[in-house]
Amino acid sequence: MRKILITGGAGLLGFNLCKVLSEKDDVQLTVLDKNLENLKKLQIFFPSVNVIKADLAVLDGWEKGISNYDHLIICHAQITSLDELDFEKNNISSTKNLLKIFENNNLNSCIHISSSVVNSKADDFYSRTKREQEKLVISSKLPYTILRPTLMFGLFDRKHLGWLSKFMSKSPVFPIPGKGEYLRQPLYAKDFCRIIEECLHGRHVGKVYNISGQTKIFYIDIIRSIKKVTNSKSIIMHIPYSFFFILLKIYSVFVTNPPFNVNQLRALVIPETFEIIDWENIFSIKQTDFLEALDETFNDPSLSNLELDRL
Numbered sequence: 001m002r003k004i005l006i007t008g009g010a011g012l013l014g015f016n017l018c019k020v021l022s023e024k025d026d027v028q029l030t031v032l033d034k035n036l037e038n039l040k041k042l043q044i045f046f047p048s049v050n051v052i053k054a055d056l057a058v059l060d061g062w063e064k065g066i067s068n069y070d071h072l073i074i075c076h077a078q079i080t081s082l083d084e085l086d087f088e089k090n091n092i093s094s095t096k097n098l099l100k101i102f103e104n105n106n107l108n109s110c111i112h113i114s115s116s117v118v119n120s121k122a123d124d125f126y127s128r129t130k131r132e133q134e135k136l137v138i139s140s141k142l143p144y145t146i147l148r149p150t151l152m153f154g155l156f157d158r159k160h161l162g163w164l165s166k167f168m169s170k171s172p173v174f175p176i177p178g179k180g181e182y183l184r185q186p187l188y189a190k191d192f193c194r195i196i197e198e199c200l201h202g203r204h205v206g207k208v209y210n211i212s213g214q215t216k217i218f219y220i221d222i223i224r225s226i227k228k229v230t231n232s233k234s235i236i237m238h239i240p241y242s243f244f245f246i247l248l249k250i251y252s253v254f255v256t257n258p259p260f261n262v263n264q265l266r267a268l269v270i271p272e273t274f275e276i277i278d279w280e281n282i283f284s285i286k287q288t289d290f291l292e293a294l295d296e297t298f299n300d301p302s303l304s305n306l307e308l309d310r311l
Helices: 012-021 036-045 084-102 125-138 161-170 189-199 219-230 241-254 262-268 290-299
Strands: 002-007 027-033 050-053 071-074 109-113 144-149 173-177 208-211 235-239
Touching (some): 012 036, 012 189, 027 036, 036 050, 109 125
Parallel strands (some): 002 027
């Protein structure tokens, strides 16, 4: 049996990983996360997966029983918050604790889920701490493989396209900042999970890969595609960027940890694209068509309605 530990595994990527890997006969999965409600939901859908509730940034006993694993998949990350300390705690301090625990273990592989933002022009709490987190992994003694995904979507998506779809379903109007012609390279979580599965074989140790969605698409066209796939009646309305910014600032006054904030808006409109490598051949995986992936995401009869909590 391959014993695999997934940190921060009760979010979008973790749930999709459990869906892919729990189907394997030779895999024993353990998920470590601090979100109890999401862990409970994970056990309902994937009863064979072991769960550990723990905050990686706090050494309070969880660290004593997690050393006996063959593979480590580092998924934990703070993505949205208006408080810089959340990013320092959940991206930096937690990673330092984890790497120290595993530095003398004979891991077969350590797969670190970094982010395309390490190559971005963005300079915010998330991008800065993700760059530092990646450096920590590279300087460790672990047999690492680093994957840098772009914007990810798929089943169990609570923060990205899933949030956009939910907002669209509840609001008669869907606001778009400016013309919405901001290029994105969305990556389907199921495709990314298959890349991670391939990395578990240890054939990519010591390498860093930029895993971008193969399809470049404007933000406005992503919204139109979601509207089409979900049969939404919401009206798409373009709003001047400055006014959109003000609305988000006002929104953040009344909502703690909003799912979309001014920092993400700034990142959205940065005119940049990321390297596209031939990961289909490198990992022997064919990318799922974008509209097909959206259909699977929002129209799966058993899983598309499952909502995860946000920290």
